[in-house]
Amino acid sequence: MIKLSAVYLLAGLMFAGFALFSAGDRANSKRFGNTAFWGLTALSFLAGDRLGDLGNGVLVLSLALLAGFGLLGRGQPATTTPDERMALAQRFGNRLFIPALMLPLVVALGVLVLKPIQFGGIALMDPKQATLISLAVAVIVGLVTALILLRQPPASPLQEGRRLADTIGWAVLLPQFLAALGAVFALAGVGAQIGHLVTTYLPVDTRFAAVTVYCVGMAAFTMLMGNAFAAFPVLTGGVAIPILVIHFGGNPAVIASIGMLSGFCGTLMTPLAANFNLVPPALLEIPDRYAVIKAQIPTALLMLIVNTVLMYVLAFQ
Template structure:
């Protein structure tokens, strides 16, 4: 059965290639720091199970130390020339984006179709991870189509990937870090503490008030922690599971899915989500480092209100 280990191995090999490319890039004054950072990340994907909790903890501390010391920098990726890119852009126009559409289409189709594929009665893909596996397959397919269609240099995918990951830097691993923080908060009982506070604010039997506290709490905690995956364990333990699901009989699928979407509304409005909001502003060289957030608020607030209504209407039918 193909499961997450295959996806982790693929990701680990990609980061290992980034580390090797960084080590060989003498145009980057911080190439050793880049190589160490992406090499450690590759190690976590390739051998995290063998390292154990203590080993992974030390690895994370090393990543934090490298990022905090400013050891990462950007070099140069030698692939196609600016003239070649301009020519391709002028000739193909928006068709250049077609390979990117392969990824979501494969993820959507694979999530439904791959569950039915079995060999000797055993599912070929882990049914619990079929969406992530479909996403990985979509990436490989999109890359293959791009290479056959555009005929770039063989090293272009890894070199351009390294250029992009160097531009993003340590923020690339921020979502995983914050999601882990959410799990730590949940184990520490933060959800129960928040639940006690929220319980004093919610009138007895008020479904609307409970949903409002849950959705606004998801957005608020996401803004504080920078990631909806970090906020979800806290708010699920505080309001989602004990109040909305067990107490009021709500549909767990609706509450969980739309609750996460409420958290993503908070992602749109916080600088703590640096990889989404601050890094793009830097890459686009915007004069206002919060320009991305300002542009997204007008979408985030109405969507947050709509999420509240969706849970109220569809989770308790």
């Protein structure tokens, strides 16, 4: 059975490759900072389960210090020039899309067809991790296709991957840092404390006020925690179930469903949801770190109003 550990091994090897090629990149004056950063990331993926909790903690602290003290530069791997790319684009034409389409096709194939396959009672892949495993397989298939079909040099996956990873920089690991922060906040009881404040001090005596407190609360709490999944149990247990469902007799399916979607409005507006909001500006080379959040705020606020109204109208028929 293919498990998630195989995917981690692959990711570890990829980051180790970034680290090695960074070390030889004389165009980057901070190349050893990059080597250390990607090397520690590789270590985490390859040996994280053997480092112990404190060992992992020291590793994470080192990553934060490398980033915080500006020790990461931007590598300059040899790549094609804009003019060469125009010429290549004309030469290859639509063949360029074949490896690109391998990604969605193989992921869909993996999730829909390969996931249920079993050999003698043993599943081909860990069903809980089918999406991530399929993504890893899809990348390999796409890369092999690209290298053969487009005759790219064998070192290009690691060099080009390093180019993009350096473009994103330390923000590559921010989503994982924030996920870990969520766990520490849970341990410290931050969520429970905020939930207590919301349920104690906000008005929930009319149906409309209670719906508004729950929907806006889900969005606001998600903005603070960076994740609607962290906000959902606190506010649903604190407001939605006792007041909206039990007291006012609302439909729990409508309330839970639209409550979570109100939380997603908050996800669109917070820098703490880094993989959606802060990694893309880095990836798209937009100088304003908050450009994507700013583009999302009008949609998010309008959707929050829509969700509040929908819940009020649909939950109490």
